[in-house]
Amino acid sequence: MKIGMMSFAHMHAYSYADGLMNLPNVELVGIFDDDSDRGKEVAEKYRTKHFNNQKSFLEMDMDAVIICSENFRHKEMVINAAKANKHILCEKPIATTVEDAEEMINVCDENNVILQIAFPVRFSSSMRRLKNMIDNGELGDIVAFRTTNRGQNPGGWFIDKEQSGGGAVLDHTVHMVDIMRWYLGKEIMEVHAIVDSYFHGIDIDDAGLLTLEFENGVIATHDASWSRFKEYPTWGDATIEVVGTKQTVTADAFKEHFRMFTSGPKSLSHVFYGNDMDFDLIRDFVNCVEEGRKPSITGSDGLKALEVALAAYKSSEMKSAVKL
Amino acid sequence: MGNIVLARLDKIDYQSTLRTIVDSVERQTEQNETVLLSSSEIKPATLSNENNSLFIPSTILDQALEGVNVYFDLENYPFFRKITEVIERENKPKGVFRLRRIINMDESKELIAGDLYVLSSLLGETQNIQVKHTNHTVAPYHVIVTVNFGSGTMAHMEYTFSYQDERIELEWSGIKTILEFDSETMHTLGQKGNNALALAYSVDSIIATAHRVDQRLVNRLNNFSMLVNGGAH
Known part of the structure; x- marks a missing residue:
């Protein structure tokens, strides 16, 4: 190919x-x-x-x-x-x-x-295992989600609103919104958010907290930020906790690591050894093209995640919840 | 004047309690002895005693008489006191605060109002509070409180009322400072599930951190309680 x-x-x-x-x-x-x-x-x-x-x-x-x-x-x-x-x-x-x-x-x-959107977190082995547990009914009915996607300030065009369209909230909301939609099979109907710029003295948002409600009453939180500095042990995270009626289970896409201590300004580093999500995403896309099938993550999935991120900005400006 | 403390007895760290504790008013022979009673068994109204100061948890403030002292669960934990010290080192703390509690289904929702009281003392006056909750007839029952403290801090406080073990997670993402605490990982003994000390405190701490109840405190707690029970403002 x-x-x-x-x-x-x-x-x-x-x-x-x-x-x-x-x-x-x-x-x-x-x-x-x-x-x-x-x-x-x-x-x-x-x-x-x-x-x-x-x-x-x-x-x-x-x-x-x-x-x-x-x-x-x-x-x-x-x-x-x-x-x-x-x-x-x-x-x-x-x-x-x-x-x-x-x-x-x-x-x-x-x-x-085919239009596939690159949401590699869907290919994290822990995220996929949790998806299987949910589909097998091991968590019971889902009651709530807690998600995070924090990282470092990427700088460059990411902090230029004309080129990026938004800061940390746009950059770091769409992955976990996609995971929640994927797990639940339902759409988000209400977004409430606080969006601000705290960490880097930049003219674009670098912190945001989102509170979401799905069409079936499931509620969720999401922490999106560029709050991690370079001395922090890892670049950031992508985590989800699913509160179910049978049990609560957490998945962390970057959990598989060992701790490395060295003498220097960054004494502790988390060295990741888990599956390569980016490679698995590419392999999935190639297979999708080869087989001529519908992509696993569609343009519509990308659109739904975008709608939530943009609603977060609107909610923060209006200081009230936004209905989708 | 002596003291009477109402508390969850399973929360008390007796090793770090330096005061002399007795388990009933009748056994209090010296004024400097502290009577420790179970808050789930004893009503404050039955303890009107001119010779003792009364200390009660914030969750039962509605049962209190005038002149009592109220203490907040969160404010008593050693980890929280240390975290408060670090955050207060910043002149005007800016950042994202996340508190998560897993608590027993039978625990009072007034705990949330108490946490709001404590956090507003630390992070500033609340400008906007939004509350979301699931169907309270279904276990677990989950509550999300979103708070904008206005002066550069936003917070999510999340509560899962369930039959799981009690747990507190706390994160502060500040400027060049990140704090992370999870009681689940604080096993002081090498035995899974043995994290009781992480969520215990001393009677001395209760007395030291307690607030004299006055109308202002009652009003603030009532306001937070109404928000938690009634929705957004």
Whole structure:
């Protein structure tokens, strides 16, 4: 299978490219990046061809593309790739506005191409085990969720609202909203949130607490922030606690680690040894294209998660709950 | 003047209690002895005693007479006192505060109002409080309290009323300071489930942290209680 990559603006592009290189049936046929220095560098690293012209890149013979641009460019690249009949894996969040996301989904449908959204946390082995437990009825009825997704300030275009569409709340809400929707099979109908900027003196949010209510009455909390500093033992987390009528179970996508102590400013580090979620996401996408099946994480899943994150900003501004 | 303390007896850490404790008013022979009684068995109204100061948990304040002293469960835990010290080192603490309790189904919801009282003393006046809860007839019963303390702190307080073992988790994500506590992991003995000391406190602590009940305190607690029981404001 021939796959191309569109932009390495998002750091996840590197692990996705590593994943492609490790799949025997996949060829990374080219990289489009209009940041020419970055594009040439990564093309050399992955021994492929660099394109700084999107049209020429999309004229290539390939089956699919992986888009890792700045958030606000997802729409442009998804639509162009769809019109060029390429299947698409798009980095999260799907877009920066609901309207853009809807248009992207529609264009992909019209051109009969797959649009999968990159929510790698779905491929965490602990998250999948918990999903199986829920589906097997081991937790009983779900009563509530508690979730977190905290990390470091990525800087760069992430803290430029025009390019990112939002700060920590947009960046770190969509993963766990997707997991909750996946576990429950229900939609969120109300969002209440406090969004603020505490940690980095930046003009974009770096902290947020969300309180959610699903259509069946399940309630949930989510802590989204860039509160982790570089000396903290790990980059951040992605956790969920599911409170059920039979039992309460916690899953932590980065729990599998050992502690490493060294002499220096960062004395303690958590060294992760769990499954490579990014690789499993890429493998799933490749299988999906190969088999011509519906993606495991659809554009609609990306849209639903985006709606919740954007509602959090609105709720915080209005100082009241927002109905979806 | 002596003291009478009403408390959950399973919460008392006798080793760190330095006062002389007796288990009934009749056995109190010296004024400096403290009578420790079970808060689940004794009503404060039956203890009107001019010779003793009365200390009761905040969860039964509605049963209290004038002039009693009220103490807050959270304020007594050694871990919470240390965490308070660290947060107070910052002039104007900014950050995200998360408190989670798993408590017995029979525990009073007034505990939440008491926690709000304690946290507003630490983090500032509450600007906005939002309360969400599940169907209280279904176990476990879960309550989420979202609080904006306005001065740069936001908080989630979450309560699961269930038949699981009691547990408290607390996190503070501040500026360049992150605090994490989980009573579940504080096994002072190498035996699973043996974390009783993490959630115990001394009688001395109860007396030292207690607040003289006045109208202002009653009003604040009533306000928090109404919010918890009645929804958002």
